Amino acid sequence: MLLINKKFAVGLLIAGLLSVSGLAAAGYYDPALRGDVQAYIDELVNDKGHDRQELSSLFAQAQKRQDIQDLMSRPAERVLPWYEYRKIFITQQRIDAGRVFMEEYEEPLARAEAEYGVAPEVIAAIIGIETFYGRNKGRHRVIDALATLSFDYPQDTPRDRSSFFQTQLTEFLNLTREQGLNPRLPMGSYAGAMGYPQFIPTSYRDFAVDFSGDGFIDIWTNPVDAIGSVANYFKEHGWQSDEPILLKARLEGDGNGLADLRRNRFERIPLSEAEAAGLKAKERQGVIDSTRVLPMAFKLEEGERFALGLPNFYVITRYNHSRMYALAVYELAEALRQ
Numbered sequence: 264m265l266l267i268n269k270k271f272a273v274g275l276l277i278a279g280l281l282s283v284s285g286l287a288a289a290g291y292y293d294p295a296l297r298g299d300v301q302a303y304i305d306e307l308v309n310d311k312g313h314d315r316q317e318l319s320s321l322f323a324q325a326q327k328r329q330d331i332q333d334l335m336s337r338p339a340e341r342v343l344p345w346y347e348y349r350k351i352f353i354t355q356q357r358i359d360a361g362r363v364f365m366e367e368y369e370e371p372l373a374r375a376e377a378e379y380g381v382a383p384e385v386i387a388a389i390i391g392i393e394t395f396y397g398r399n400k401g402r403h404r405v406i407d408a409l410a411t412l413s414f415d416y417p418q419d420t421p422r423d424r425s426s427f428f429q430t431q432l433t434e435f436l437n438l439t440r441e442q443g444l445n446p447r448l449p450m451g452s453y454a455g456a457m458g459y460p461q462f463i464p465t466s467y468r469d470f471a472v473d474f475s476g477d478g479f480i481d482i483w484t485n486p487v488d489a490i491g492s493v494a495n496y497f498k499e500h501g502w503q504s505d506e507p508i509l510l511k512a513r514l515e516g517d518g519n520g521l522a523d524l525r526r527n528r529f530e531r532i533p534l535s536e537a538e539a540a541g542l543k544a545k546e547r548q549g550v551i552d553s554t555r556v557l558p559m560a561f562k563l564e565e566g567e568r569f570a571l572g573l574p575n576f577y578v579i580t581r582y583n584h585s586r587m588y589a590l591a592v593y594e595l596a597e598a599l600r601q
Contacts, residue, residue, distance in 0.1 A: 327407075510545070
């Protein structure tokens, strides 16, 4: 069982008092008023052994957040073209801060590479994109975000994902119970992602590690644990050590034979098939014909940029299911490596 870190809990309390803003009126998820919340609590009590009174009190104080619904309806990955999305993340300030981060945590980054096979610049790029190396870990209470998305997922989105977020909510409540944390305190993103690497609760459960060896898995305030956790996540999703991430490409013809070229889809095809359809690698870098790739086009201010995502690029999209996100991680990692 994980140990209770009292300093961490106090820090979360202070962060919570300073960071909560724009809250709706309390009581919206009071189980006495919401049958769906009551049914959810019944399930947790019967199946997971939670305390009914504690859960009823918690949900009576949880906030429905309209701003979270709005953000979920229009994430940057879906509404911005690549050239605008890139300007948010690939900046000199973020590159400079990343180099400082890599210098400060050179030892754990090197240890993570040795143990998990993930290059230091890739780990740093993930943390840099997610939270600007820990500066922006989220301004929403996790309980509010997960309650809102579990019981009032925005209906104008392409698909209802309430069940997904109820799973996250359950894992969050299990996690805080085991660690002795007040579930009202942790802060995170509008989707309930937490800490330096912005792990959702199930990712914390499955992939977070105590890389600092202090007996407590702390991705909120301990960047060493965050470094090991990101590396472990990548290894468990099939990262290939010392292999390239993507191939730059050129399009010969109209690309009509590549149905997903301009869509955020992840059906991979053999490199030989992509090249036969007109998307040619500028340099092969030793990649063989049978390698399964993602043919991709990204919108520039003038024209398009073409690429072939290799298996390691696909692994990055398992962290965030957006091609633009993965390309931003790749570009930041390249800048940090250089």
